[in-house]
Amino acid sequence: MTRSLAAILLLTIGAMSDSAQAGSNTCTIGGWSIVTEAGGVPVRAGPSPEAPIVGRLPPAVAYEGGLYSGRGPEFAIVEAEGGWFRIDAVYVPTVKADDVEDVPLAVTGWIPGRAIYFQLQTAKGFSRPDPASEVVYRFGELTHPRDWLAVTDCRGKWAEIAYGTPQEERRMWVRGICAAQETSCDGVKGDR
Helix, strand or coil, X not given: CCHHHHHHHXXXXXXXHHHHHCCCEEEEEEEECCCCCCCCEXXXXXXXXXXXXXXXXXXXXXXXXXXXXXXXXXXXXEEEECCEEEEEXXXXXXXXXXXXXXEEECXXXXXXXXXXXXXXXXXXXXXXXCCCCCEEEEXXXXXXXXXXXXXXXXXXXXXXXXXXXXXXXXEEEECCEXXXXXXXXXXXXXXX
C-alpha cells in the first residue's frame, strides 16, 4: 500500500468517526427517575425505542423524607442523542424503616428524556448552551421537574428542556443542575 493511499484511508476513517459522533453529545450531569409504573423504565442498548432492552430502572418508591415524597433510581447522564440519554453509575433507593439505602444497579444504556428529572439551581433559561445567548425564560415555579415535558439534549453541564404544552412546546438550555433528590447541591450554580 502506498503512503498516499494509507493517508486517504486514515483521513476517511477519521471523517467517518467525526460524522458518527456528530449526532451525539457528551454530558457531565446526573438525574433520577420518578416513573412509578410497575414495569419501571426500560434501559435500551441504543438510543431508540426499537433497541434491545438491556435492563430496567425500577419504579420510584414512596418515601416521605424526600423533596418529592418519593425516591427514584439515580444515575449519571453521560451522552445524549436524538432525545435519548446514555446513563451509567445507577443507584436504586431502598427504603428501610425511616431511612433510604442506595444500592448499585449494574446497568448501562439509553433511556428517553421524558424519564429524566433533576433540580435546577438557576434563574434563567437560554436559547443555546451559552450564557451569552438570548435569555428565553426566567424561572418562577418551573424548577420542579414535573413541570417539564422532557429533557431533550445535553452538552457538558448544560441540559435542554422542553416545556409548555405538547401543542406549543418551547425549549431552553439551562445549567446549575442538581441530581440530589433530598436536598440542594452545595456549590452548584446556574445563572442569576
